[in-house]
Amino acid sequence: MIYTSKNSDLSSILGSTPDELETKGRGSDRVLLVSVVMLMMIGSLSVYSAIAYFAQSYGQPAGSFITGHLIKLGMAFVVMLIVSKMDYHFLARLSKPMLLVSWGLLIFVMLYGETVFGARRSLSVGGLSFQPSSLAAVSLILYLSTLIISKQEYIKDFKRSFVPAMVWTSITCLLIALEDFSSAALLMVISMALLFVGRMHLMQIGVLILVGILGAGGLIFSSAERTARVEQYLEQIVTVQSGEIAQGEGYQSQQAQIAIAQGGILGVGIGKSTQRDFLPAPYNDFIYAIIAEEYGLIGSGVVLFLFVVILFRGFVKIAAKAKDQLGLLLATGATLYITLYGFVNAAVAGGLFPVTGLPMPFVSYGGTGMIFAGVMTGILLNISKGVHPNNQPFYIG
């Protein structure tokens, strides 16, 4: 028993042994697996095309970059398989120390990390760069779910439930937000979703959202860069800027929209993107724009649809049918982690969201985020194996 008196309820939740659970198991979710693999394949093609210009200007063959991407994909896939074999209760037990370690790493990176595109986010270990914010996000989702489930009996209690949950969440998000505002904001949204699904008091959540909005406003106006982004965003959301080539803030968004317009319905063809020459980080932040350019509305629609499939499988087939409440909440968090990143990335490319620099899971050029998306998928797959004993069939539409 790792956890002591304070979280006595936790032990009862985590009590059941893995053996016991697997007897009632079903197969892991194949539709989810296939969707992820398809995203990986589309992503590899697009990254290969998008990276060409970047590689060329550094005098290296595009092959060397795409190899790195494929290695990351492989690692993410292997991690996913490994995690899918691990009982999520075991991970839940590990989540608290993992979160604490990630805090330490976040602070370390803030002080000594490498600067990438103006922000100090990553840590280089033996040639592989590593962003602790992803680890922190995954750990928080795991731990927050565990925490919420352990406090179900008095979940509406402000002091005993809301405050501890918020302490963990706020500290994590704050640490991340100092260097990566968008990731932190997204994690905050996921956390609130978890509080919501975890039966937290609606009033408390409402107040929290209000506070969150105020806090976000404060953060936005504390940085000129962010303010400019938001101003630009508000302008572009109302009208598509197609009068002249935008300079400064609007440039990236507009270039992405040009890519989408170039693609039309059928796209310009595999590897024929020209906007990759104009978009910054077309292989990462704007991969969705490249997909839209090369494969048209059809291609971008397929990618979006795959994320919707993941959302449906994660919520309807996995979370709703999870064998226990921890499974339900964890599956919700994991699904949100994968799909919200995907949706936000797509929304940025479409000019619907301000430029955030968030990758599209399984599609964008490999990074730490991809590995943790693999972890999350592994958790989902693992949860999908169990079936709730009193499973009430619940279907939507």
Place this chain on the structure above:
Amino acid sequence: MENRASMLARLFVLMGLVILLPVAISLQMVRVSVLEGSGLRELWSSQAIDSIPIPAERGAIYDRNGKLLASNHVRCHVAVDPNVPGADPARFEEIAGILAAYSGQDMGTYLERIRSAGSRSRYVVLDRSVSMAACDELELLSDRSLILEEQYKRRYHFGNLSAHLLGYVDHQMSGVTGLEAFYDDALRGEDGVQQVRRDRANRIFSYVGAPKQPPRMGYSLKTTIDAHLQAVVEEELLLGVEKYRAESGTAIVMEPSTGRILAMANVPDFHPGDPAGAEPQFRRNRAIADMIEPGSTFKLVATVAAMEQNLVDPDEWFETPEDGRKMIYGQWMRDHDPLGKLTFRDAITKSSNIVFSEVAQRIDPDTYYQYARNMGFGTVTHVDLPNEKAGRLQKPYEWSGVTLPWMSIGYEVQATPLQILQAYAAFANEGVMMKPFIVEQVVDEHGQKIEDTVPSRVRSIAKKETIEKLIPMYEAVLSDSGTASWAAVEGLRIAGKTGTAQKWVDGRYTTRYRASFAGFFPVEDPLYAVLVLLEEPKVSYYGGFTSGSVFREIASRITGMDPTVRSVLQDAVVNVVEDSLRLFPNLRGLTREEAEARLEALGMKTLGMQADWKASWMANEEGEDVVESYRFRHFESSEMMIMEQSPVPGEPIGDQRLTFIWEPKPSVLRGESESPHIVVPQLTGLSVRAASAIAREAGLQVALQGSGTVVSQFPSAGEWMKPGRTIALRGNRTLISRLAGAER
């Protein structure tokens, strides 16, 4: 379980919220792609599509027989970007090594250029013009820092030949002077346009299927210049300048009946491919840009005026002072020697200044002025060359008392050499003055005529009868008693006049002289009008001796070249020529050593052979049929071969020099490349024989159609061919046998 139900309920509410995102994204994608697509796509075109010019090739310049005088070749412009990502400084040495091997420059100079460039420099020019072979070798390095550009460069096929006429171009291939400048608009052509892709850093890529508008090649000029004749004139002029130690010389040959300029030469000259290598005053075309006091050649004006106005009879007697000088309004006028009592006819023959000043004073100033004006003085000839000067002819109200007598003998008046010749050509052409011109035709790249020059009559300078009376007097100038006996060619009837003018320097006349001779032949039906002018000859200031001798050399060689002139030679001379019956051998396509060997094999000994550009040889010992010397004019290195010779093979050997026009050997043309491909040399404009020789030497088979001068070739110049492949050449003449065999 109530908890779970509540959780599930909230889960689906959450899903309902989340699903709004992909719905919104889908709508936005459709909005951007379809509804707002066209505006954005236009933006794409504006930023990603650009068009770059495809340079048009400059038109060529041909002589009257279709020989190429100026064309272009493709050279390589080499630069490096030392700061391109992935640039390897170690490669620079390799690049410099290759360039050094082809250009002959020191490797260090190239490396120094890179070193001395600024640390942020992204464009360092290493060499503006290296051969394409060097370019190909550099290409093989596939070094990212290399920036190779193909460029057209002007190529002057005969080196210095007719440099002043052709002019030259600047580094942007725009004509600066000469025909290159005068016809710049025609020669230039129209650049084509190619659509290219542009990236964020403004780098340009061409892409497959890019729309393009091909360039239109500049129009070519077919000139009236005869390259053989031009070479002969330049050579004789140079010899004269050297022999008489003159400062410079000018010679012009014109066809009196049409105004065609057949040759126009100035010495010293320059290489139009390297104009900076010559001093500016030597690049000036003195024939049209120098205003000089003509001296006695100008007596033509007074002669014509006085004769036509019946103010003098050819046989009227004049008395000149015993000491050969006379005071006119306080200035001494002298004859070169005391001439005593003589007729007006003799005054022309012996060029008496005193008699002429007397006769001139009988002419009404306005009438005299009108005659001078009619003969083209004081106005430009409108020859098709830039920077032509009008000369200076004072109007009668500007005259002083001494102006008329002095002007009658060619002082107090300024004229260009071409104006003087134009007047004599009009004299030769029964008094009808023709406008001189150089470009006969402007043609497009397919040889289609764009513009045609029709010989145009300016005006009549005198009645035909007057001219007919005057010609014998001017013919007598070349008689033994005349001032220009040195200009006479045995058997050939020539009319002409010497001119010896004291040069006006720093406000006074000096003992420096300008010697000139203007004449035309054959008198029976004048085909050539020639002016020779030497500035400050040191050996003798008599125009008759110096310029007259140069005139004689030119006239005699023209006689050797032109059968029409030979046909009117006096019988005795024809017989001498016919007797010899030795014919010039064909030396075309040979190098200097080979040519010497061939001549020697024919029993013609080479005498006084020198290592440099001059050498002379004589015929075998017993023969009087003298081929005096041959010269390596335009002979730039041992890597040259004879492209043309004058006289042409098969002509009887007479009293003529043998002149060669040299051409780089084909191996030189292709840059001594060891590459398995050959750059096809430009063969159009060459004789079929020379073209075949060049093609064969380059390792190509030749498929011939027709004879004469090559008018088309396939593949065209500058393309790559494997050795052993066949190049098709078409001559401008069709063989008679072929005509006979043709069905229709």
